[in-house]
Amino acid sequence: MLRTSYIFLLYALSILTLPACGEKPAPASGGASAQQQELNAEETAQYLARGKEVAMSTFAAMSSELLSAMQRGGVAEAARYCKLSAYPLVDSLSEAQGAAIRRTSLKIRNAKNRPGEAEKQMLQAFQSLHDAGQLIQPSVQLAGPDTAVFYAPIQVQPLCLQCHGKLGETMKASDYAFIKELYPGDEATAYAEGDLRGIWSIRFKR
Template sequence: MRFLIIVCLIPIIACSNQAEDKRSTNEATAFDTTTVIKEGQKITQAAFSTLSSNLQQAIAEGGVKNALQFCSIRAMPLTDSLSAHYNVELRRASHQPRNPKNQADSLEVATIQKYLVQIKKEESLEPVTIAHGDKINYHAPIRIPGQLCLNCHGRPGQDISKADLKTIQELYPNDQATGFEMGELRGIWSVQFSQSYVDSLAKTL
């Protein structure tokens, strides 16, 4: 598996290598990509498991409408609780967000655009690690895996019922997250580690 390290310098984003001159104290230092990716995968898998199990329970208790209401109220707090548990900044970011708080920032948009190009080329999507300022970022793709997701994110009138579309519009007046098809990129997992967190991982090797 090939992993990409992008070292981002403010205000210019540029690629760097380990032969680079000494960094200033407010920039992330060299890190082990494989270790960061493993930690990112562990955290995002825990987040996926937590969110999906709660979502499935909401559907079982009250159908798609109940799931939509659950997401509008509980998805962000659950994600925030995992951020606090792991002492990282964890979120789901999208170029077509449902919740405006999940709008991808410029760094996340760059990764999303990269993934979209790879999908067109039918290439596999791999996690990305990015050093930006004094933080290490982990990004991984979120794709539409099945019909369950299309009930809320698919095509209105075909995958999404009229009643459920009305609920979406009531809960999210500025929704951009419909019209997706199976396998399309919904967004990315975004995990931001502090340098001290990454340094502590290195000590466990």
């Protein structure tokens, strides 16, 4: 289990430490109003770095909780953990980091994670890149003059399949019955390793 968790973290690191590109060019002349409306290159780099750090530490905290819950009582226990504790954990991490941390997807399990309009556009853009076999880079965008939002892809790893995989193949029917009881409206299944599961959406005050 320790080994799995180690590989898990290495994988997260490899995603999140990828060099950032695809940033919007800085405004040609940086007047005060132009700076308010757009992120300059320096700010973009800063939010990309902070976003990666927050996503990585949140992922590490959630993974270690999830893994120990799975060790205690398998998928049932871990799914119960997600239901009861994932939000308080993310809320306290959000507070500590001065950021609002969310995970969202085009196919959601928890109704609280339903994407907003901007998130949906980002999910669709990332999905198109993924379908075209291209590497997806994290990105930062403004949501109003005083809020910057960091987006990064969340990819499916073998461990995820126990709860997000194909019913009767990579996911046991008995485990899924339990998940379905907790989340009757669940859409987040039938994934394969390497699929795009969703995105991080992390908001910072500017």
